[in-house]
Amino acid sequence: MSSLAIRAGSMFDGFRLSGPTTVYVSGDRIVRVDRYGGLPDDGSELIDLGGSACLLPGLVDAHVHLAFNAGLDSVTSLAATSDGDLLAHMRTAARSTLLAGITTVRDLGDRGYLSLALAEELAGHPERGPEILAAGPPLTVPGGHCHFFGGEVEGHDALRAAVRERHARGCAVVKIMASGGNMTPGSVPPHASQYGLEDLRVVVDEAHRLGLPVAAHAHGVQAIRDAVEAGVDSIEHVSFLDADGIAPDPDLIDSIVRKGTFVSLTLGMDRGATPPLPEAVAAFVDAIADGYGVLHERGANIVVGSDAGCGPWKPHDVLPHAVADLAELGVTPVDALIAMTSSAARLCRVEGRKGRITAGADADILVVGGNPAHDPEAVLDVRAVFRAGVRVR
Structure with missing residues (x-):
């Protein structure tokens, strides 16, 4: 030794x-x-x-997608890739992640539980990639956001069964798409809810019974409110969207802080990537960041989930850029590092061992x-x- x-x-x-x-x-x-x-x-x-x-x-990224290729159309590319080739790509993404000093990741959405296969492979060769805490295919409504991962499910009994399957397979976390998103043509818009409060409660209760945390993708204000009320462990993106735009709700933020719910801020961007970030997208990102600043000021439990893999500005080694992003929100570098190490480890239930x-x-x-x-x-x-x-x- x-x-x-x-x-x-x-x-x-x-x-x-x-x-x-x-x-x-x-x-x-x-x-x-x-x-x-x-x-x-x-x-x-x-x-x-x-x-x-x-x-x-080693840094902890609370939200990645090793299956996405950080291209302009990651969804189309994913659909055209066989499982064997996709797993090979994920190995490369994992290696890139590790070389940036990111030694633990939560993979919050893959196809066919490939992230579990890779996690098992890397357990025998840890020098090849980070420790992967996998969610498997995220729970989504039929035709819903990221349905192409294969996690479509509706109805309370089916939701319970889906949680039990993920537990039986060895997943470390359950991911549910509480609201729509930006990457899935034909699904509801990001501000609209996909699951209601009772659906979320069913998932949280079953997951917690089995000892698993729940991460809720939630852009919309109502989805965020329901996720907090249902008792999810982390809210991903927490963009405060409604039909008219971005509207951080002070009472909802107070509820998040009071309940101690983790907020996984989608930060870390390679602004030097090609092509450059479109102006409209940059303005949207800046507007969401204003809400992140309020969450920090109110004392929310903040971690960083880069969403690595989702586009050219989100390569798999992007997380370290989030320290500068947080500094622009008034977060000290030390607090930013805490969010990306010990706090993230606490959310991911690897506290003491990681971070x-x-x-x-x-x-x-x-x-x-x-x-x-x-x-x-x-x-x-x-x-x-x-x-x-x-x-x-």
Whole structure:
């Protein structure tokens, strides 16, 4: 079993920044953290990354789609791809994700439970990709948003059965499309609800009975309200859309904060991608960000779900860009990093094992240049990545 001593000039441990640190790794686990940055005296192999480097826990992306190819028409491409070729693409996407320092992802929508197959494959070769917490095909109404994944279901008995199937297959989370979305021709618009309050309650009650969390895709105000009332664990996108546009509801935001529901903010965008983001889309994104700022100001439980894979501006390594996005909303870099490490790990129910640097945690470590507590761009300067104690970059 290999023993490493990873030394750098500073460390963010998932909660706070500190000075020179040496992290001791045995096999795939962290066994000791020396906050004085001393040299190893136990025969461990020293990897000294220099005084300008900072150690961070591997990042956690709370919302990705490894099956999407980050193209202009990911849906059409998906439909034209065989399961074998799709799984091969997902392997490549997972590798790209890992090399950016994203060591854990929640995959919130795939076809044929391929993300579960990939998760099992990577469990034996963790150096090839992040740990995948898979939802499988998301629950949606017939012809509804993302129906092409194969998760169409309606009626309370069928919803319960769908939750039980995901539990039996080994999914880590249940995803339900509470509202419409933007990627599915012929489905209801994003502001309109797909499932009502009682439907959502049935899914939440059955999932929680089986020990699974529920993530609700919810753009519309009514869908968000119903999802909170039903007791979902996280709301994805939380765009506050109604028929007239974007309308953050102060009372609904207070309810989200009071109940402690996680909000998974759709942030992280490669604005240098080709083609450039259309002006109308950029304006829409900025308007949604205003609501995100209010959620932060009110003290909501914030994590980041990049929605990686959905378009050219959302490549699979995009999550680190979200630190700068959050800074524009008034979120400090440290709070942004908390949202993408320890808080995200808590939502994903891997708290303690992921999202922090401490004895007993998985040896998933990102090393960047500079001071990420002061410079949001520092997380893009990747110096090294360790996954389960193996250096992959």
